[in-house]
Amino acid sequence: MEVQGKIKMIDDTKTYGNNGFRKRELVITTEEQYPQHIMIEFVQDKTDLLNNFQVGQNVKVSINLRGREWTNPQGEVKYFNSIQGWRVEAMDGAAGSNMPPMPPVDAFEPANELNEEDHDDLPF
Template sequence: MEVIGKIKIINETQTFGSNGFRKRELVVTTDEQYPQMILIEFIQDKCDLLNSFQVGQDVKVSINLRGREWINPEGVAKYFNSIQGWRIESLQQAAAGQNVPPVDQFQPAPDLTDNEPDDLPF
């Protein structure tokens, strides 16, 4: 899945526990009739993907939806969802890489009307 929008917030990397679990949060505002502010988590080595991005950039973020169950002390199940990012691309760079030459730079198709024999069996 993908989320496309403008970066609103890039938080610093947080480290948790003795094993050094790392998490970094990104908020992307979608460009829709009713814009949504989507919190996306990048974990472990994916935290470093955000280093070259800045607030205000238009991006496309590839995400996975994650869900987990937690049983509270009273024995009641609670469910939590998270959105984890695993790739992020600048839309300006992607658009620049898709340049199409102007129409006058295309080569015309070869003339196929010359009187060569047709060797097709039908």
Template sequence: MEVQGKVKMIGSTQTFGNNGFRKREIVVTTDEQYPQHIMVEFVQDKCDLLNNFGVGQDVKISINLRGREWVNPQGETKYFNSIQGWRIEALQAAGAGMQAPPPTPPADAFEPASDVSNDEHDDLPF
């Protein structure tokens, strides 16, 4: 599955427990009629994937949905979901990949040729 949108926030890497479990969160705002702010977590070595991205950037994140069950001390069963990212790539804004060619400089910006010979064969078709 994938989530696309504009980066709203990138959190710092958090470390938990004696084993050094790492987690980093990113929030992406989708571009639709009712924009959604989707929080995606990257864990362990995937945390470093967020280093090259910034707020305002358009991205596509490949995700997995995770669900787990937990029984609290009172014996009640609770269910939790998380969205875990495993790849992120930058998207180009609409039209950003298509650049206009550079403008042609005016003719007077060039020096006239000094070594022109009218005796040379011209193979141009016009």
């Protein structure tokens, strides 16, 4: 799945436990009639993906939905969901492309009428 929006917040990487579990949170605001603030977590080596992004940047984030079940000490079953990111792409301009941006349409001159002399200059 993918979510698109503008970066609202990028948290610092946090380390948990003795095993060095790393987690970093990103909040993006969707651009729709009723914008949503979506918190996406990046874990372990994926936390580094956010190093090249800044607040205010438009991005597309590839995500996985995760869910788990937990039974508390009183025997009650609880369910938790999380959204985990695994790829982030900049959506501004031609980011990630080696091609130069296309000039606006009004920058082109209209083509002249084709005359008969131009018609016979094919090499075959």
